[in-house]
Amino acid sequence: MAEIIAGIRVPDSAMARAATQLVRDTEDDLLYHHSRRVFFWGALTGERKALAYDPELLYIGAMFHDMGLTQRYASDNLRFEVDGANAARDFLKGYGIAERDIDDVWAAIALHTTPGVPEHMRPTVALVTAGVEMDVLGLCYHDFTGEQRDHVCRHHPREHNFKESIIDHFAEGTRRKPLTTFGNVKADVLALKDPNYQRLNFCSIILGSAWPT
Template identity: 60%
Template sequence: MSLDIDGVTIPDSQLAREITELVRDTESPLLFHHSSRVYYFGALAGRKRGLKFDPELLYCGCMFHDMGLTRAHSSDCCRFEVDGANAARDFLESHGISQRDIDLVWTSIALHTTPGIPEFMDPVIALVTAGVEMDVLGLAYGQYSDAERESIVAAHPRTPRFKEDIIQAFHDGIKHKPHTTFGNVKADVLADKNPSFKPMNFCGVIRASAWAA
């Protein structure tokens, strides 16, 4: 039975069940449980903020948000967020979901590591990022009760070394395409794991451009 926290549950629909099955079969248990917690934290944040959102679309955005870290969906050229967004888009298109809803989910995933923007957008976009920020960064930790946090973690456990494990998972999913971390918080992951990593510099790109001045 799905965890129910003050009425927040995984949507009871065929689409949601297929999302759960696909993500569980594709991602590691670490990422699957992380994504599940992101949904609960995101949905609870929506309740606390009084936002109206489609739980099914939020569930899709949360569950697919790290699919770009998996071998099955990782490209050589795109940010992992875009790879995950594309995977969600393909899944939703195959289920006849409207283009508007597909675009909403796509954007929620593509922007989830771009702080300072999603919070001002549609609730689905804002709440995917809110869920990620809570589970990974602990932002707004005190805004959730002990009972809420403990219930979610009991249903979808954090590994004993989750903080280090998730950093490693990020690294393993993006290390083959370091150029995609330009202007992205994931550059910090590569620098943490590889002291020789030299991130692109915005000012350097400007000065090296073909413009004469």
């Protein structure tokens, strides 16, 4: 039986099922439920805006978007978004997905914390970020009906004080590589959660470079 939540059908291909199982085996409950909600918010946004999106690609992008926060997929020196994007790319290559589609999923994950850019890109990229922004930041919250929000959260609840807990997850995923937060929103996370964190300043880097003038 196909799983339908808030009117959105969850992709049920062998690839989608494998992705679900991989994420379930890798992430904790909070990240798993968050990733599933991101898919539903993104899909509902696509339906509302009448976008021609690929539900399966959106699903992979949503499910992998925080994999870089896990010990299994975290690198020592890359942004966690890039780690997740690389994991998704390797996964998709095993299923013979077209290179352009793989690139879209990669960009969707790599850019999902870079506001102001994804919304102008192809639907897979735009909708993953839209889903993340709804679930984490509450952007466009009132563009969804109460019934949609309730139905999604009934199946994938926002438990364990999600707002505080997701910030803690971000902090744990970036604390060991603080330089990867330069120029992105995770600098705010470490500024809040790590008393030893020193935020880099863009202008100071320019003024302190090796160029004489």
